Amino acid sequence: MDVINKINLLKIIANEFNEAGVTWSLGGSMLLYFKGITKEFNDIDILIIDKDVLKVKKIMTKLKAELQPFTPKTKYKTKIFLEYKISGVDLDIMAGFTIVNNGIDYDCSLKPNQIIEYYDLDGEKIPLQSIDLWLKYYKLMGRESKVSMIENAYMPH
Numbered sequence: 352m353d354v355i356n357k358i359n360l361l362k363i364i365a366n367e368f369n370e371a372g373v374t375w376s377l378g379g380s381m382l383l384y385f386k387g388i389t390k391e392f393n394d395i396d397i398l399i400i401d402k403d404v405l406k407v408k409k410i411m412t413k414l415k416a417e418l419q420p421f422t423p424k425t426k427y428k429t430k431i432f433l434e435y436k437i438s439g440v441d442l443d444i445m446a447g448f449t450i451v452n453n454g455i456d457y458d459c460s461l462k463p464n465q466i467i468e469y470y471d472l473d474g475e476k477i478p479l480q481s482i483d484l485w486l487k488y489y490k491l492m493g494r495e496s497k498v499s500m501i502e503n504a505y506m507p508h
Contacts, residue, residue: 354384356438356439356440357392357394357440360395360438360440360442361377361475362473363414364395364410364442366475367413367414368407368410371410372406373399373403374463375399375407376397376465376466376478376479376480377396377478378398378480378485378488379396379443379485380393380396380497381395382396382482383485383501385477385479386479388482389500393441394440394441394442395442396445397442397443398445398461398480399444399445399446399461400446400462401447401460404431407444408433411444416435416436418433418434419434419435419436419441426451426493427448427450427451428456429449430447430449430460431446433445446460452492459488466478467480486501489501
């Protein structure tokens with residue numbers, strides 16, 4: 352699935368979420384893409400606050416998103432993990448994002464004050480958390496390639 356289709360889908364989702372007053376933030380590789388750290392991403396990862404889960408489920412139904420079967424992973428204890436497919440694009444929506452590292456649960460839930468900027472995507476506001484925060488998350492997840500990518504982009508050589 353090409354980048355343009357994924358970006359167009361994000362615009363539609365952003366419009367729906369923003370209109371409904373959902374507190375959300377783009378995460379994962381697509382965040383890195385918009386920050387110029389990577390040229391590719393596989394899916395769309397979105398963090399939401401717990402109280403907006405029902406709103407988001409209604410929006411996903413309206414968008415004819417197909418809910419995928421949940422496959423638990425031992426590295427995560429996320430409270431609500433919704434995996435959707437829309438027009439061939441994978442979309443992960445998480446509330447209560449929790450990473451397990453060395454037997455310790457790290458609460459990485461979205462907090463409204465973590466939204467530090469907005470990316471303007473053709474007039475749609477895309478809320479973003481800091482790259483530093485995602486660097487911490489990727490370290491906790493053991494995603495060394497992402498850690499290196501961020502460090503190479505932001506650290507002096």
